[in-house]
Amino acid sequence: MKKIEAIIRPTKLDSVRLALKEIGSPGLMITEIEGHGKQKGITKQWRGKEYKVELLPKIKIEIVAHDKDVDKITKAIADAAGTGEIGDGKIFVSPIENAMRIRTGEKGDSAI
DSSP: OEEEEEEEOGGGHHHHHHHHHHTTOOOOEEEEEEEOOTTOSEEEEETTEEEEEOSEEEEEEEEEEOGGGHHHHHHHHHHHHOOSSTTOEEEEEEEOOOOBOTTTOOBGGGGO
16 A cells, blocks of 8 residues: 655645546545745745745645555546656655455455
8 A cells, every 4th residue: 555645736636536537546635734845935026025935835645645646646646747847746655554444344456
């Protein structure tokens, strides 16, 4: 089992959810977050004055999936979220030691 965490632009959430639905992705969790990458925020103008926005709004998507589905899921996310511009986000994949479905007590891969 693997945990896939994707940080994407808020405007790309609907297209990513649709792409995941089309490939039959198990389930997902979505969190609204703020942060920045290498660009360290952006500079904006308001009433003729420049100001820096250091923490940008982002969406974090978390999915726990079978090992065999990881490449398919990460490709779907990258294809749906990508614009080719700075700030598109990142995808992280981590191992999951175990999972348990609370309702039935199932453990391991069957709990996904």
